[in-house]
Amino acid sequence: MHEGVSMVEPLLLGAIEAGGTKFLCAVSDRDGTILMQTRIPTTTPAATLGAASAFFADAAEKLGALSAFSIGSFGPLSLNPVAADHGCITSTPKAGWQDVNLLTHFRRTIDAPMVLDTDVNCAAVGERLFGSGQGLDTFCYVTVGTGIGVGLLINGAPHGGANHPETGHIKLPRAPGDDQFAGICPYHGDCLEGLASGPAMQARWGVPAETLPTDHQAWAIEADYLAGLCATLTYTVRPDRIIIGGGVMQPPMFARVRHALREKLAGYDASMRAIDMAEYVAAPTAGASAGLTGALALAYRTATRQWPMHWSVADTTSIPAEAVHA
Numbered sequence: 001m002h003e004g005v006s007m008v009e010p011l012l013l014g015a016i017e018a019g020g021t022k023f024l025c026a027v028s029d030r031d032g033t034i035l036m037q038t039r040i041p042t043t044t045p046a047a048t049l050g051a052a053s054a055f056f057a058d059a060a061e062k063l064g065a066l067s068a069f070s071i072g073s074f075g076p077l078s079l080n081p082v083a084a085d086h087g088c089i090t091s092t093p094k095a096g097w098q099d100v101n102l103l104t105h106f107r108r109t110i111d112a113p114m115v116l117d118t119d120v121n122c123a124a125v126g127e128r129l130f131g132s133g134q135g136l137d138t139f140c141y142v143t144v145g146t147g148i149g150v151g152l153l154i155n156g157a158p159h160g161g162a163n164h165p166e167t168g169h170i171k172l173p174r175a176p177g178d179d180q181f182a183g184i185c186p187y188h189g190d191c192l193e194g195l196a197s198g199p200a201m202q203a204r205w206g207v208p209a210e211t212l213p214t215d216h217q218a219w220a221i222e223a224d225y226l227a228g229l230c231a232t233l234t235y236t237v238r239p240d241r242i243i244i245g246g247g248v249m250q251p252p253m254f255a256r257v258r259h260a261l262r263e264k265l266a267g268y269d270a271s272m273r274a275i276d277m278a279e280y281v282a283a284p285t286a287g288a289s290a291g292l293t294g295a296l297a298l299a300y301r302t303a304t305r306q307w308p309m310h311w312s313v314a315d316t317t318s319i320p321a322e323a324v325h326a
Contacts, residue, residue: 011068011303012029013029013296015070017122018072018073022042023048025056036055040052044096057109067112067303068115070296072295073089075164076091079163088101121141122292123284126290130311132282132285137153142230143246145247148167149168150165167192169191174190176224177217177220209222230244231265258280
């Protein structure tokens with residue numbers, strides 16, 4: 001029998017998917033059915049966090065006290081419980097948000113067990129419940145957009161260690177034909193994120209990535225970098241699958257990345273030669289709500305010590321019109 005709340009005891013779960021452009025806040029019941037939800041623009045910490053606190057205070061008045069609360073946030077984050085800055089957004093390039101302690105803020109108004117993790121780890125949990133990670137114990141979730149983030153699920157749970165991985169900031173060999181671009185990462189210049197994120201592509205080519213024609217050389221360069229990331233993950237994690245999402249991953253990119261990855265692995269190791277690339281490098285399929293669903297699932301696990309494998313995707317994505325608060 002798992003420790004925590006029993007399976008017959010009612011639950012109210014609170015969660016936030018905290019992004020650089022918006023905070024999605026929600027309250028659900030034990031079955032993952034969303035009872036209240038709101039979307040808050042990410043502006044200043046005072047305005048954004050204040051609005052989020054007001055939402056959960058309103059939810060407590062209408063629905064009752066939360067059983068558990070979780071946040072899936074942009075980062076970098078301090079996740080080590082013994083660190084002096086545990087709960088903080090640390091060296092983010094988002095103006096005004098450095099050293100903002102999310103856990104400290106919400107503990108002032110929410111009296112419930114609380115957990116913080118990365119937005120990509122929460123999206124990975126959503127994919128495990130409803131998407132391309134179903135049935136897998138170990139996989140990687142990669143998002144390629146404003147930044148490049150990697151969530152790792154190992155033995156069915158998000159991997160943290162001393163803190164969360166920052167695989168988007170690894171250094172990779174330069175792609176053929178990309179020797180001159182300096183990269184845009186304010187810390188490393190030409191790390192993976194500095195070379196292959198959406199803003200990096202726009203800085204290199206002068207237009208948003210999604211406007212480039214499919215035969216533009218940009219996509220071969222991008223595929224080379226993402227295949228380099230996949231090769232690194234393959235050699236270090238040996239996941240069952242690598243799921244790649246985000247605005248930069250247009251559908252034709254998957255075939256390019258698979259081909260480039262096969263070349264980079266270069267026939268090494270019989271088990272790697274046997275990889276079915278069409279299954280191994282996959283698109284996310286849990287939908288746009290995967291991050292919020294994953295955050296709610298983390299709250300469920302915090303309350304019950306188990307994952308909500310009984311949840312239905314229809315429940316977690318169907319929001320009654322009267323339950324949405326703008």
